Amino acid sequence: MRVTFLGTSGAVPTTQRNTSALLVNRDGDRLLFDCGEGTQRQMMRFSTGFAVDHLFVTHCHGDHVLGIPGLVQTFDFNDREAPLAIHAPHGTRGQIEDLVHAAGNDPSFPVRINQVGPDEVVLDRSEYEVRAVRTDHRTDAVGYVIVEDDRKGRFDREKAEEELGLPPGPEYSKLHRGESVEHQGRTIEPEEVVGPPRPGRRMVYTGDTRPTDAIAAAAEDADLLVHDATFASDWADRARATAHSTAREAAAIADRAGAKRLALTHISTRYAGDPSPIEREAREHFDGDAWIPDDGDRFEVPFPDDGGERPDSDDA
Structure with missing residues (x-):
């Protein structure tokens, strides 16, 4: 399970960070989570390929969806025929349709919009599933959890x-x-000669949210939690007012859930020059591995029984 961080900035892009997007390559299945403006260029820049069949939208704020028109039209220019499924929260179908058909575009390939709610199984595959999880933002919003099936036991x-x-x-x-x-x-x-079944991997992507009990439950023993950490605690009032999380709050959720690794995203432009206060704060309140990924960083999520350390970005 390879995670590529395509956009890690907050609502406004910077010269170093694009708006929200994350691509998971799960054994050849490419799953795109959110699609901020310029995501198609990030996909080219970081060589993820365009073979995406499922796009999971957390909510319809611009920094999470304005890349959809360009991506859909790029698919068209590349003579795509395969259908595209866009999963988005209940009540957002009209907004997603407007984005798909922006500037009078009529895709030549099928686009299916699937509205989802908390605790629903969004995608059911033979070896894993993607579930929606309740989040707390200023609009209809969900996060997503990738849960792999148990693996066979070790052969002696x-x-x-x-x-x-x-x-x-x-x-x-x-x-x-x-x-x-x-x-x-x-x-x-x-x-x-065969040991007991071994757990698969679990990854959680929150999108924009306040810390919630539902996220803590979904991230129990997660191998990777990707959580909103827009601000450090010096802007805690602003985090509450805008329904985002501080690094300390994200760390508390990760610690409570027993997650192994915490990736901090949606970084406010207030920290564009130096995001280290966010990373330092999270590490002070979480015993696992906490870090701020840069755009283009890749992370191979290890199996629970394989250990594995987060690679440096140069080695990813």
Whole structure:
């Protein structure tokens, strides 16, 4: 699961940060979350490709959706035929339709708009699903959670070979699939060589929000929480007035949830020259790994049992 941060600024872009957008490549499935103005250029700049079939919109403020007209028209220019699904909060269909058809554009490919609410399963795949989660902003808004299915248990090859005398071969695959096999007159059951199921990965993207109980619950044991951290605590009153979060509040949610890593986004232009107060504040209140990603940074989300440290941006 590779996360590419396409836009990490607040409501206004800066010379270093674009408005909100994040792309997740989950084993070839490219999922785009929010689409601020200029997202299509960010996708080209950071080589994510345009093979996006699902766009998940957290809310319809401009810095999260004004990239939709350009992206849809770019798809058209590239002779796209595959359908595009746009998922957005209940009550926003008309706004999304206006964006899709901006400047009289009539896409040559199918565009399906799916309105979603908190706790709904938005996308159901064979190995993972995307759910909506309740957020607290100034308009109809949701966040999104990617939850992978449990994985198969570890296969104990040493026991299979040395204790059971079973040589490598197709029987290993059968046992790993949960099927018993016959060997030298005895039946070997899967549980003899296959450990218990292992959890998949969990990632949460909040969009713009105040800290909420729902986000804390959705981010329980999350491998990555991407949370609004528009301000440091010196602007806590402004955060409350505009329904955003401070870095300290984001850190408190991550800590309460037991999340392993916290990526701080939607950084106010007040910190354009030096965002370190936000990062420093989060690290003071969260024991896990907290950082502010730059536009273009990539992060491979590790499996829960694989550990893994956040790579430096140069190595991403």
